[in-house]
Amino acid sequence: MSDYPKPADLLAHRPPFLFCDEIIELAPGVSCTAIWRLTGNEAFFAGHFPSRPTLPGVLIVEALAQTAGLAALSDEHFEGKLPLFGGIDKARFRRQVIPGDTLTLEANLGRMSKIAGKATGLASVDGEVACQVEMMFVIADAADL
Numbered sequence: 001m002s003d004y005p006k007p008a009d010l011l012a013h014r015p016p017f018l019f020c021d022e023i024i025e026l027a028p029g030v031s032c033t034a035i036w037r038l039t040g041n042e043a044f045f046a047g048h049f050p051s052r053p054t055l056p057g058v059l060i061v062e063a064l065a066q067t068a069g070l071a072a073l074s075d076e077h078f079e080g081k082l083p084l085f086g087g088i089d090k091a092r093f094r095r096q097v098i099p100g101d102t103l104t105l106e107a108n109l110g111r112m113s114k115i116a117g118k119a120t121g122l123a124s125v126d127g128e129v130a131c132q133v134e135m136m137f138v139i140a141d142a143a144d145l
Contacts, residue, residue, distance in 0.1 A: 007034065010073040011066055012082055012142060016043065019063035020070060020105065029075030031108045034067045040099025055097035060131045061088060064121030068107035068135060072117060080142055086116060087136035094129045101125045115139050 004023035011018065025033035038055060045053035069083045097103060103123050110118035116138050123131040 005074070007066070007070060010070050013066060017062075018066070019059065020066050023070060024104075026070065026074055028071070029077065029109065029112070030071060031106070032067050032071035032074070033107075034063075034070060034105045036063050036103040036105060038097065038099055038101050038103065042099075045099055053099050055101075055103075057091070057093045057131065060093070060097065060103070060123050061091055061121070061133050061135075063103065063105050064107055064123055064131065064133055065119075065135055065137070067105040068109060068119035068121060068137070071107050071109050071119070072112070072139075077114075078139065082140045082142040083117070083137040084140055085135070086138045089134040089136070091131065091133040093131050095125065097123075097125060097130050103130065113139075 004026050007020040008018060019036050020034040021037050023032060023034050044056060048054055048056050065085060072078045072083055103125060106122045108120050119135045121133045121135060
């Protein structure tokens with residue numbers, strides 16, 4: 001077990017929409033690496049697709065956004081804030097992700113301000129790239145929602 005916080009300690013997300021199981025590297029305000037272990041019991045696999053279960057690409061992007069959120073929210077400057085998607089650019093999917101895979105999620109924060117930020121994300125399975133994406137987000141006060 002790592003000395004890093006649990007994802008639920010930083011993110012507002014909760015199961016079944018909390019996709020980061022564990023933080024394995026964290027540089028507050030800079031970057032985060034997390035993992036998502038796919039058991040095959042997740043409800044979306046039953047319908048996507050019944051004969052060939054595949055993790056939907058949009059959920060990979062969401063998992064990367066959550067990982068970027070972990071990097072941002074671990075910085076004291078963003079305590080009590082809620083990052084919300086502002087945009088997704090250059091999303092590319094390179095390999096199928098299936099039940100039993102462990103997805104390694106890497107997010108690096110780019111330019112950040114008090115009200116918005118940018119990040120890049122890379123998701124991989126056993127070192128093989130599954131998804132790359134650039135993301136933009138706005139920073140809201142969590143109390144306002």
